[in-house]
Amino acid sequence: MRLGDLDDSSLVAKRIGEVALVTCAAPAYVKKHGLPATLDDLQAHLAVNFMVEQRRQIMPWRFRGNGKIIIVKMRSGIVVDNAEALLYCALAGIGMVQGLRPALQRYIDSGRLMEVLPDVPVEPKTVSVLFPDRRHLSPNVRVFVEWVSALFQEKRH
Template sequence: MDKFESMKRFVTVAQVGSFTRATEMLGLPKSSVSASIKSLEQQINTRLLQRSTRQINLTRDGERYLTKCLSILEQVDSLDSEFQQPSLISGCLHVDMPSRFAANILLPHLNSWYERYPDISIKLRCNDQRADLIKDGVDCVIRAGHLGDSELVAMPLTQLTVINCVSADYAEKYGKPQSVNDLAHHYLIDYAQNLQTQTAVFEHIAQHHLQLVEMKSRLQVNNTDAYLYACLSGLGIAQLPAMSAEPYLARGELVEILPDYPAPVIPLSIIYASRRQVPKRLSLFMAWLQELTNNAVKTNLIMQARSRQSATK
């Protein structure tokens, strides 16, 4: 085996911190990966990994070597891609995104990606929780909300319009609130990623400022699918992205409430590791995803306009 292949195996193990997870990602026997790294250590005459029964840590030399390896591998990948036609670029992308985004935006159009780039496969993980790009071996993640400071790069996709909703059954049973003062008599489905928040709040914009109204809540969820279906099941008020809510509003399964108290828009971004040179297959995927999202936003705006016209007739 050449040194270049051993370097790639070392990088995978170092990033995920586990031989078991690395071998799963590489599709290779554990003994083969372990032997590659031992051979690499012998060639450069230094220990790269500190092994124990529970975990694997980089030595100081290993940390330096990993940085150099990443730079070399990125340059080689970029160089290879530069001289290839886009349709001939190959490889695998590891992508992480919320399940609703995958269902509404990505999966209905994924065949068009394979038509353009038949040799770029995708490993898709649907998760609302923040991913560790390096440790989880992820190329990019799609996340909603404001992002904190980090060494990662965030490429804006769009701003998600949010609609205040209840199910038709909930509206019939409890009525529709006409003002924020009426919220004291209603229940809110509380969405929280870490399930640690103590107080459920209804968010809305008034006079260009964010206002928070504390509400009663009997249910807290940390998943976008659960949030939508809890609302459809009549368990309370939800503040749903228009992309998710619009089909159910059109069928009368959901009802919009408090249109004069709009929730703040939610920024949607593609997040990827800071690199001097982004692999060509990743830059192609991000551009394609931007195109898909723009088209979905336009379609949704048209649907919303038609719904409002029908409601006024």
């Protein structure tokens, strides 16, 4: 399974859904640096940025506004390449993060993180299943792809 845009590949990709993202920060970060009120305010803030290891690129933050995608390149307080480090740095107040809502929601609910710009929609991540060749797909893989696709469809309704 793969999150996000897919690079050119010899693999077959089946898009099965998307997962919501959220922008948030620890209360300690907000107390020290303030809470941004607009996308433009983000330029005065630091982020815990995520680097895609294969491409060696920092992932920009993507928002939806006025019917288009708005890309924001955040200044780094630190750059990480795994989700656990992203979470721990956010909780430590090193910078704001943009991450998967299902992974961060319990920290928002507990008050350990605060949602930033809650009225500005974040572009969700595409979820795809990758496999080598559609013609030679094993029955087990085919059943798995159908099952996980159905799970994402249930979540949409």
